Amino acid sequence: MLKEGKNTAGDFRIPSGCAVSSVFSRSGKRLDGSDIIKSIEIMHERSNGLGGGFAGYGIYPEYAEQYAFHVFYNNAKAKEECEKFIDEHFDVVNLSKIPIRKIPQITDEPLIWRYFVTPLHTKLAESQLDENEFVVRCVNRVNTYIDGAYIFSSGKNMGVFKAVGYPEDVGRFYRLDEYAGYCWTAHGRYPTNTPGWWGGAHPFALLDHSIVHNGEISSYDANRRFIEMYGYNCNLLTDTEVITYIFDYLVRRQGLTLEEVAHVIAAPFWTTIQNKSPEERERLTYLRNVFAGLLVTGPFSILVGFTGGIMALNDRLKLRSMVVGEKDDMVYIASEESAIRVIQPELDKVWAPAGGEPVIFTLDRKND
Amino acid sequence: MAQKQYAIGERYIGAGQSEGTIVLDAVPGNALGAYLDGAEIILHCNAQDATGDTMNAGEITIHGNTGDAAGYAMRGGSIYVQGDAGYRAGIHMKEYKEKVPVLVVGGKTGSFLGEYQAGGVIVVLGIGCEDRQPVGNFCGTGMHGGRIFLRTEHLPKDLPSQVIADVAAPEDMKIAEPLIRRYCEKFGADAEALLASRYYVLKPNTKNPYKQLYVTN
DSSP: OOOOOOOOOTTOOOOOOOEEEEETTOOOOOOEEEHHHHHHHHTTGGGOOEEEEEEESSGGGGGGGEEEEEEEESSSSHHHHHHHHHHHHHEEEEEEOOOOOOOTEEEEEEEEEEEEEEEEEHHHHHHHHEEEEEEHHHHHHHHHTTEEEEEEOOOEEEEEOOOSSOHHHHHHTTTGGOOSSSEEEEEEOOOOOOOOOOOGGGHHHHTTTTEEEEEOOTTTTHHHHHHHTTTTTOSSSHHHHHHHHHIIIIIIIOOOHHHHHHHHOOOHHHHHHTTOOOOHHHHHHHHHHHHHHGGOOEEEEEEEEETTTTEEEEEEESOOOOOOEEEEEEEEEEESSSHHHHHOOOOEEEOOOTTTTEEEEEOOOOOO | OOOOOOTTTTSTTTTOOOOEEEESSSSOOTTTTOEEEEEEEEESSOOOOTTTTTTTTEEEEEEEEEEETTTTTTOOSSEEESSOOOTTTTTTTTOOOOBBOOEEEESSSOTTTTTTOOEEEEOOTTTTTTSSSSOOOTTTOOOOOOEEEEEEEEEOOOOTTTEEEEEEEEHHHHHHHHHHHHHHHHHHHOHHHHHSEEEEEEEEEETTTTTTTTTOO
16 A cells, blocks of 8 residues: 655645544434535645545445445455455455545555455354454454555444545545435544555544544553553554554443543543542542553544444643534534534534543434 | 635635724634734634734624634734633733733633733633633643733632732723723623623732742742
């Protein structure tokens, strides 16, 4: 895969902001990808053409029970090797190239394939793992040991689409207007410290959790060292992937709520904790102490997509911007208010979450 | 002459402009009125981040809220925000002789209000949040000049030791009152009712407040 995008930015660094945006229907109404493209496009100047991507939820209802693997291959050999591995571990219900639209703005694409799979019963039983853990380990195996193959999306009824380019071009390239989902997140990348390459574009996803991130993780190495003790491998040449693994570790394996995860990675200052009520103080102190190695410092605003919901979180100093807009059943969250107004001029409510305070929206419960 | 058309989300509108009036109805991009040098900007919507960044003269009136870092390093002119301001409002404002920048916020602000403030006047009216402090955490951290007026009964508990907070005396209010009246003229609020409230004024402690913060001196 191309490890450095062709761009006028060349090889010098321009510190600036990325862009994030999302649309979410609380009633579960499925929307095509055109609005999210329009929203991220208005923030064009926050990106530099070295990465763009989207995550859509609810886009594969016909294969809702299968894990959807989206895979980049550098070459036919990597594909052959990876497909052999997939065949040995999974029952492949369907496979195809991911449909793309050839446009001049997106070039040098790898081979891009999609597989709907379920773990083979025999392999799963033999492993003595639950299904999700089995899938995570398989994804990790492919991404670490098969040269030139990268499974960049592995959830059920959701999918990640990403590339080197401006996000609006990436959306057109992947024909997102032909998909429909209840939640979309988007990212425009402006890499400052690490190469722009296909695998390094956001979102980063593991199972159904996907992360888009604007910022820079000062604590990256401390976080990486902690999370690698638990079997994760940070091998994608960018800091954001560690946040994806932290969410997987804390939510799926430790059973923390999303609010608790927020209070681990964007923990309040000790001085702020001191002024809380005794129970709250005890709770926050516990989370900070037990998961000290997972405190994420430096500026960030992130959007976390998951099955049935979305979470937005800023670093505790709020060094990146984030705006939430609500209209009827729709929720919009973006780096800039203009990115919301351009697709929904009339809002019932618009507000900026405080630093370190998670904002979580989930699908309305159906009365059936 | 018809006003130039601006796009939604357009950055740097009015940057460095010294004359004329710009009226906007669609949310502008970041750095609205950056380096503004005498022109007037009127917004009938919210503003995004870094409104009036380093502005030198002129006036920005926002019939809505503004994002983070409003009035960042401002050195002159005025910004009036009808509603709320985000984090770091008035960070590193400064003044020199007759150049005294003014930031008036009708609602509440986020954390780090007036961080490293070196001059100028910030007024937070806290309209609608009378039951709690109208500013976030770390208000006035590193402040070493200027004034912050807070209309509230709830002084922040985490003010740094380098900042002195007192109930505003009549001579302090001579600075704040005309600004509060101007706010009321612009947005139709009741000046007498607002002026009848209690105000705290935050000033830097002039007794060598940063002694030994960085080096022994």
